[in-house]
Every structure is written in C-alpha cells, then in structure tokens.
Amino acid sequence: MGWTTTKKPVKKKFETFIQRLSENGVKILSRYNHKEIDNFESLLTTIPDFRSRLSAWKIQWSALLLRDKGENKIERELKGRFEIAESMSLNDYRETLPSLQEIRKAFDKLNGPL
Secondary structure, rough: OOOHHOOOHHHHHHHHHHHHHHOOOOOOOOOOHHHHHHHHHHHHHHHHHHHHHHHHHHHHHHHHHHHHHHHHOOHHHHHHHHHHHHHOOOHHHHHHHHHHHHHHHHHHHHHOOO
C-alpha cells in the first residue's frame, strides 16, 4: 500500500516535483522530520484492516435492498461485501470505529503549526 508499492518512475517524478517546490521556497514537511506526520501516515496503512467491514456496514441497508431486487445484476465481489455486512452485528461495526477515530485524531493534529 502506498509508497512501498509505488513504481520507481512514479516515485522519481514525485521526488522531482517535491524538489522543485523546495527550490521555489515551499517548506516541505514529511514523516522524516515531523512525528505527527509519521504517525498519521503509519495509521493510514491500517485502513485495509477495517475498511471493508466499515464500508459494508454503512451500505448494508441499501445494498441488501438492491440485492433482493436484482441479485443477478450485481458483481460477485459486491455480493461478497453485502454478505459481510449482513453477517455483522452492531458491535462488529462499533469495533471498527476506534481505528477510524484514531486516524481522524492524527489528521486533526496536522491542522496547525508543525
């Protein structure tokens, strides 16, 4: 996910762009010189751990209605998400919220002087 899976040509273009910004007086902040940014970027890597369950829960009611009215028109992957949502309890959903809240708090810390 993210930078570790980004292809070298894309990384090079991005690094060149950042270098040009810096040369033009733009202060570059990164995870290497700000612990808040490092924390936020690290938390972003946890999104795959809870994203599918969180989004499945949030769309389950409309998704189940859609499934019931036209199951043969829905992709298999989407049906799988519907099944995840249908199998979840309210507590299952609530268990995903602390991870999301932690990311939000880390993002809020970036709002202001670093």
